[in-house]
Amino acid sequence: MHADFHWQVPEFFNIAQACSRRWAEQAQTASETAVIADGPDCAQPRHHSYAELQQAANRLSNGLRLLGVRRGERVAIALPQRFETAVAYIAVLQLGAVAVPLSQLFGPEALEYRLQDSAASVALVDQHSGALVQALRAQCPALRHVLGLTGALDPEVIDWAAVQEAASAECALVHTRAEDPALLIYTSGTTGNPKGALIPHRALIGNLSGFICSQNWFGFDPHGASTPSQAVFWSPADWAWTGGLLDALLPTLYFGRPIVAWNGRFAAATAFALLQRHRVTHTFLFPTALKAMMKDCPQPRQLYRLRLQAIMSAGEAVGDAVFDYCRQQLGVTLNEMFGQTEINYVVGNCARLWPARPGSMGRAYPGHRVALLDEQGHECAQGEIGEVAVHRLDRHGVPDPVFFLGYWNNPGATRAKFSADPASSWCRTGDLAVRDADGYLWYQGRADDMFKSAGYRIGPGEIENCLIKHPAVLYAAVVPKPDAQRGALVKAYLVLAHEAAQQRARCINPEQAFDPALVAELQAHVRQRLAPYEYPKEIEFIDALPMTSSGKVQRRLLRLQEEERAQRG
Structure with missing residues (x-):
């Protein structure tokens, strides 16, 4: 291909x-x-x-x-x-x-x-x-x-x-x-x-191979039939964010299809109602949205008539719990995708053309040359953790149109985005991954999210994925807590699912961050499934995780909070 x-x-x-x-x-x-156009203030949707x-x-x-x-x-x-x-x-x-x-x-x-x-x-x-x-x-x-x-x-x-x-x-x-x-x-x-x-302008063209693949050909026949089936797109992603603009609005219009504009807040029940009302066939749902939908409605097809043909997700690794939910309960194999504002839609899955592997970022989409680099800029061997990088040229030596022009009024930051080797044309993403024998990439977290505990290198994604499999957990974020002996302890910030939150409020003071019984249960849940050094030594329950407008967890803020607490003693 x-x-x-x-x-x-x-x-x-x-x-x-x-x-x-x-x-x-x-x-x-x-x-x-x-x-x-639809929304809470609309008497009727308008086409x-x-x-x-x-x-x-x-x-x-x-x-x-x-x-x-x-x-x-x-x-x-x-x-x-x-x-x-x-x-x-x-x-x-x-x-x-x-x-x-x-x-x-x-x-x-x-x-x-x-x-x-x-x-x-x-x-x-x-x-x-x-x-x-x-x-x-x-x-x-x-x-x-x-x-x-x-x-x-x-x-x-x-x-x-x-x-x-x-x-x-x-x-x-x-x-x-x-x-x-x-x-x-x-x-x-x-x-x-x-x-x-x-x-x-050319970046939209650079997005198209990834959009078509992640949306399972967007209703077109991958074997060459020219007449597309009816496709309707919707995503809760903000049109001010790359995911909403370049992954949803503009590519949908490029192919001459309708897109639903929902002018209202996201809620799991609202999402399912929209999918049914507008007969949505293709969607982009970021991981936090999918996790909320999974917890709120475990068996959606018993309540809603869904016509979904493709679901794409990005921003964070969804994990196998969400992947299985989409396949078993929504009837669609989830296509995870990876990209950045600067170089969007470069890696992902396409269930129509190659097997999607649960939790995998997928493989490079056609037209993009992707590698994992070590700190010296050398390509990593299979199984080694490296930084995801994209080359300015495709495999034919032609410029990849997906690339940004540079950072506005910031040439220093533009230069720093690329490999330290002046002759290199690799653009570094700051995201870490491992490549398997078949070329699939497995997300390991942001370079600045990785940390060491007692000599072990810890990535938050696997632990977070394990935690949200527990019915009491809605969202999870794992960060290092400074520790004199180990260098850092694994700490988890958790947002509880609705029923668990209500039960906890009845049992203890709602202002209390620590619930010994539930903490022990969650620690055992992780210890039984992952390596012994990966279970969270400390768990804190909070009402909401800090997130960007695109739904990404801002672990950096939690990490800084832990560092400030350590300094105060």
């Missing part, structure tokens, strides 16, 4: 043209559904066609032009999943401007940093994000205008609806090169301020 795969990247390419305009300009596809999407984007593009937005300028998009958010991305990208996705979960400091660092000239907001952005305008001198979806915002906020009414529905496409910047996405970061990864 790798030998026969060749990238086809044209000199000129624009994401907006590929994801909307080309469908809207064809009579047979213009009326097809692009976005299904928006590709023609509607393009016309609304044209009007917004013309409005942005009147506000002075030019090619290469950054436009912040601080909107949730909704039809207007898809419109915003198409409108900005077809102008040749650069979209800066901003999550609704960001607080004032996170928003201020990104608006200042990107020097965004315009921000597109709703009622929630609008109030925050308006309060920051004095600290963001580059921000000339704020465009709001509702008229109830600050008088200085331009009304989106008025712009749409006044602007023309015809708009010329700016012919961008494939190499031109399209998105400026800020990474969550493990240390220091987040870095802005500048993503070119």
